[in-house]
Amino acid sequence: MMVVRVLLAVAMMVVGGTIVVRMLPYGIAQTFTGLILGLAMLALGAYRLHQLYRYGRAQR
Amino acid sequence: MSHHHKPELRRAVTPWGSFSWGYSDVGADIFVGLGLVLGAAAGASNVAFLFAGIVYVCIGLAYTELAATYPVAGGGQYFVTRGLGDIFGFIAGWAVLLDFTIDIALFAWSCVDYLSQLLPIVSSSDHPWAHFAVTVGLIVGLCLLNIIGVRESTAFNGIVSAMDVVSETAILTIGFLFAFDPGLLVHTMQHSWPSPFDLMKGTSLAIVSFVGLESISQAAEETQRPASIIPRTSIALILTILIFALAYSNLALGMHTWHAIPLDAHGHAQLLWQYLGNNDNNGKAVALIAAQVPYWGAIAAFYVPILGAILLLISANSGVFGSSRIAYAMSSGSLLPSIFQRVHKRFRTPLASLLVFTGVALIEVVFAALPSLSPHMADAYAKHFNGESGIDFLGDLYAFGAATSYSFVFVALVALRLADPLSPRKFKIPVNVPFTFRGERVEFPVIAVFGFIGIVAILVFTMITHPIGRIAGPAWIVFGIVLYLLYRRRKRLPLLRSHKRDWRSEQVEILRRAGELELMDQYIANVKASDARAQAGGLSQ
Numbered sequence: 001m002m003v004v005r006v007l008l009a010v011a012m013m014v015v016g017g018t019i020v021v022r023m024l025p026y027g028i029a030q031t032f033t034g035l036i037l038g039l040a041m042l043a044l045g046a047y048r049l050h051q052l053y054r055y056g057r058a059q060r
Numbered sequence: 061m062s063h064h065h066k067p068e069l070r071r072a073v074t075p076w077g078s079f080s081w082g083y084s085d086v087g088a089d090i091f092v093g094l095g096l097v098l099g100a101a102a103g104a105s106n107v108a109f110l111f112a113g114i115v116y117v118c119i120g121l122a123y124t125e126l127a128a129t130y131p132v133a134g135g136g137q138y139f140v141t142r143g144l145g146d147i148f149g150f151i152a153g154w155a156v157l158l159d160f161t162i163d164i165a166l167f168a169w170s171c172v173d174y175l176s177q178l179l180p181i182v183s184s185s186d187h188p189w190a191h192f193a194v195t196v197g198l199i200v201g202l203c204l205l206n207i208i209g210v211r212e213s214t215a216f217n218g219i220v221s222a223m224d225v226v227s228e229t230a231i232l233t234i235g236f237l238f239a240f241d242p243g244l245l246v247h248t249m250q251h252s253w254p255s256p257f258d259l260m261k262g263t264s265l266a267i268v269s270f271v272g273l274e275s276i277s278q279a280a281e282e283t284q285r286p287a288s289i290i291p292r293t294s295i296a297l298i299l300t301i302l303i304f305a306l307a308y309s310n311l312a313l314g315m316h317t318w319h320a321i322p323l324d325a326h327g328h329a330q331l332l333w334q335y336l337g338n339n340d341n342n343g344k345a346v347a348l349i350a351a352q353v354p355y356w357g358a359i360a361a362f363y364v365p366i367l368g369a370i371l372l373l374i375s376a377n378s379g380v381f382g383s384s385r386i387a388y389a390m391s392s393g394s395l396l397p398s399i400f401q402r403v404h405k406r407f408r409t410p411l412a413s414l415l416v417f418t419g420v421a422l423i424e425v426v427f428a429a430l431p432s433l434s435p436h437m438a439d440a441y442a443k444h445f446n447g448e449s450g451i452d453f454l455g456d457l458y459a460f461g462a463a464t465s466y467s468f469v470f471v472a473l474v475a476l477r478l479a480d481p482l483s484p485r486k487f488k489i490p491v492n493v494p495f496t497f498r499g500e501r502v503e504f505p506v507i508a509v510f511g512f513i514g515i516v517a518i519l520v521f522t523m524i525t526h527p528i529g530r531i532a533g534p535a536w537i538v539f540g541i542v543l544y545l546l547y548r549r550r551k552r553l554p555l556l557r558s559h560k561r562d563w564r565s566e567q568v569e570i571l572r573r574a575g576e577l578e579l580m581d582q583y584i585a586n587v588k589a590s591d592a593r594a595q596a597g598g599l600s601q
Contacts, residue, residue, distance in 0.1 A: 004226070011229055019240070019310075023242045026242050033107055033109075033309075034106070034242065037306040040302070040303055041303055044303065
């Protein structure tokens with residue numbers, strides 16, 4: 001179960017990061033909805049990984 | 061037996077259970093909302109989802125705070141009754157009841173739409189009678205399931221919600237990594253930007269994708285230690301749903317399809333968003349977009365319609381669950397007759413509520429199905445309601461009910477912050493302005509004001525752009541108010557004013573029953589300190 005949780009968080013960060021990197025060349029005004037989505041996914045993925053890391057340490 | 065216990069709703073929902081009650085309700089919304097919004101807001105669908113999504117985050121935060129502070133099954137109507145009084149509480153609860161009955165009807169309807177992707181015999185356009193019969197059968201079946209009990213369905217919700225989160229993440233990940241083209245997104249937004257009227261219509265429909273937070277506050281009463289669990293589960297829920305909705309809408313506008321898209325009815329080529337948003341496909345848009353994703357689409361084409369159908373069925377089930385529990389709570393608060401409070405002796409579920417509100421959902425399905433079942437009715441709908449289809453009819457009412465009840469919830473949040481500063485709030489909406497009000501330190505929630513403006517804007521958009529929503533929605537509210545006044549007169553309760561309740565002892569009882577004993581002690585201490593301050597103030601004068 002833990003592996004699935006980590007994979008979901010990593011997938012979210014990879015996708016979020018990819019969206020941001022690919023959208024930036026088109027300008028913020030043109031792609032703001034996509035940029036918000038990418039940043040939100042990046043932030044949520046990172047937050048989730050951080051949470052899982054803390055949870056894992058507490059378990060040990 | 062001399063000792064008589066009043067039957068109560070049993071506590072059976074775990075943290076994951078409470079997330080999945082919410083997820084299976086709100087998470088399924090995108091399966092219905094995506095096609096409807098693409099059909100209305102075209103190249104600005106992502107903007108419509110973003111606007112509705114921001115409002116939804118504010119609503120979600122408001123619900124999280126209120127449900128964690130007052131973990132009772134009433135949800136929105138309880139908060140509004142407590143903050144603004146009985147009549148407003150009734151209107152908010154009645155609007156939510158409309159939404160839950162629509163939830164049953166709309167999601168059972170869409171469930172059959174998704175099934176029709178694999179079983180064309182139940183397609184609403186080709187076999188309307190079969191579609192109608194299966195929808196009715198599903199609703200009756202769900203009613204029976206709920207009469208039997210809650211725990212069975214909670215476990216099932218959990219498994220399907222987990223499968224759906226993994227599946228949607230896979231579809232969106234592969235779609236964005238291999239088929240998404242930002243240039244195409246920008247091009248679509250520039251060349252297919254809708255008229256202001258269509259953008260308003262799309263935005264009001266986008267809120268359909270975010271309805272259902274009520275169910276998490278419904279589950280609060282049945283969750284162990286709700287003050288700690290509810291904020292965690294509902295914030296996870298809000299973010300998951302927001303990201304999925306934004307992701308699907310951006311992907312639909314900017315994805316290169318893996319297979320050729322069929323020509324439209326006039327033999328013209330169409331883009332992905334046009335294909336997903338047309339009348340034949342808008343009920344099953346997520347299944348169609350999943351099938352267009354590279355590699356994974358080959359498998360997704362088969363399982364997404366099934367997964368979507370199951371999730372929509374669970375969402376319809378959340379409607380059955382939610383409406384019965386709201387009616388139970390409204391009845392406990394003397395807003396509805398006591399028959400809605402009666403719990404079945406053997407199964408301990410509210411039988412009368414389940415039967416009545418499932419019955420209302422069945423009537424709504426009949427109204428929604430009429431244009432496809434009878435050409436005569438189709439003409440009447442075309443003449444009076446701009447030719448709205450069955451799914452539009454349900455979508456209109458859904459948006460109206462949600463916007464109405466959520467508007468009240470924001471006002472109630474502010475009112476409760478001022479009127480009840482003593483209740484411990486384990487979670488508070490961020491950004492507050494502290495000041496002193498009637499001798500107590502209170503905090504004014506700034507975000508609630510923005511949320512209120514946003515949701516009222518969506519309510520206005522709904523009234524402007526939906527011919528059925530603006531007639532049937534207010535008609536439902538007026539009908540409810542008449543029933544309410546008759547009931548209150550019969551019971552010799554104040555008609556427009558609230559009857560007196562001891563909120564302080566009720567709050568202690570709520571926290572005790574929820575198992576939040578630390579918060580209960582804190583509340584009692586706050587009340588004592590406040591009384592002492594008031595007494596000291598009185599003596600010094």
